[in-house]
Amino acid sequence: MKTLRERLESTGLDVLYDQHIDDNITYTCVLGVYNVEFKHLYTSDDSILTFFYNNKIVYSTGGNINITISDLEKLNNKYSRFEKLLKDIIVFVDMDGVLADFYTLYLKMLEQEPEIKYPQSQWGFFRNLEPIKDAIDTYKWLNSVCRTHILTAPSYMNPLCYTEKRDWVGTYLGMDAANKMIICGYKNLCKGDYLVDDNYTGKGQDLFEGVLLHFHQETNNWKHIKDKLVNTHLNIFE
Ligand SMILES: [Mg+2]
Numbered sequence: 708m709k710t711l712r713e714r715l716e717s718t719g720l721d722v723l724y725d726q727h728i729d730d731n732i733t734y735t736c737v738l739g740v741y742n743v744e745f746k747h748l749y750t751s752d753d754s755i756l757t758f759f760y761n762n763k764i765v766y767s768t769g770g771n772i773n774i775t776i777s778d779l780e781k782l783n784n785k786y787s788r789f790e791k792l793l794k795d796i797i798v799f800v801d802m803d804g805v806l807a808d809f810y811t812l813y814l815k816m817l818e819q820e821p822e823i824k825y826p827q828s829q830w831g832f833f834r835n836l837e838p839i840k841d842a843i844d845t846y847k848w849l850n851s852v853c854r855t856h857i858l859t860a861p862s863y864m865n866p867l868c869y870t871e872k873r874d875w876v877g878t879y880l881g882m883d884a885a886n887k888m889i890i891c892g893y894k895n896l897c898k899g900d901y902l903v904d905d906n907y908t909g910k911g912q913d914l915f916e917g918v919l920l921h922f923h924q925e926t927n928n929w930k931h932i933k934d935k936l937v938n939t940h941l942n943i944f945e
Contacts, residue, residue, distance in 0.1 A: 720745075793852050797899035797917075799889075800846060802859035804905035805922045807836035807875060827862045833871035838879055841929035846880060848933070857888040858897055860910040903932055 712722055712734060721737040734745045803809035809827075812835060816826035826832055849855045857876060862868045869890055877885045889897060894904070895911035902915045905922045912919055920932055 794854065796853040796901070798849055798853045798855045798901045798903065799858035799894070799897060799899050800849070800855060801902070801904040801906075801922070802857055802872060802876075803836075804839075804924065805903055806839060806842045806846060806857065806879075807833070808839050808924070809836060810924075812836055825864075827868070828865045830867055831871070832865075833862075833868045834874055836875060839924060839929070843879055845929040845933050846884070849936075850884070855887070856897075856899075857884060858894055858902065859888070859890055860892040860894065861890050863892065901936075 712725060716722055723735045723737060723742060725735070726733045735742050736745050737743075800806060812832065813826050816823065816829070816832070820826075823829065846855065857880075859872055861872070872890060873885055873888065876888050891897065893911045894902060895914035895916070898916065900917040901920055902912060902917060903920045903922050904912050905924070906912055907919065907921065920935065921927060922929075922932060
């Protein structure tokens with residue numbers, strides 16, 4: 708007889724890991740962008756197999772201890788419907804200090820040439836910024852799940868920055884991201900659901916109509932932002 712893990716895998720589900728507590732085993736499976744828990748749920752008169760997300764039942768086989776292809780199809784259909792809703796969510800992602808590591812180069816240039824008060828006014832500054840850790844992968848993931856746009860304020864005293872920012876985006880994120888990027892110093896004028904930004908104010912962040920997700924390179928980095936989005940804001944199973 709097949710184990711539960713084998714039965715799950717035979718339906719095409721990707722089992723990430725299992726956890727044993729007493730006699731119960733919980734399998735964590737991948738469903739789209741979500742990690743869903745799958746376990747036996749014992750009731751007084753029957754045992755059923757149930758999917759949980761954040762401890763809430765997402766789907767149950769209802770009295771049948773065998774998960775079938777049909778169960779998985781129903782579950783996937785349910786997910787597909789949610790997936791369509793996610794596609795309508797608009798997320799703006801700031802660039803300097805969020806995707807591109809502005810501050811490392813800024814401080815380095817200040818140290819090397821202290822007589823230049825504004826390193827960001829120099830030719831090549833924006834073009835030469837390094838990507839922040841996990842930024843490229845997470846942006847691509849976010850773009851595959853939601854409607855995602857880069858929203859960056861220009862260093863308007865430096866006319867080169869407009870071209871260099873666009874060039875940077877083309878290099879690291881490709882033409883689709885370059886096509887969708889918005890260069891605007893009044894972020895509150897852009898209509899959307901979320902704004903990932905390392906500043907609370909200064910460029911209209913505080914007046915943005917959606918939710919401001921504060922980014923910090925050290926403490927609130929891309930891993931935290933992604934977890935927060937998946938488990939809270941984009942948790943479609945609630
Ligand atoms: Mg910024």
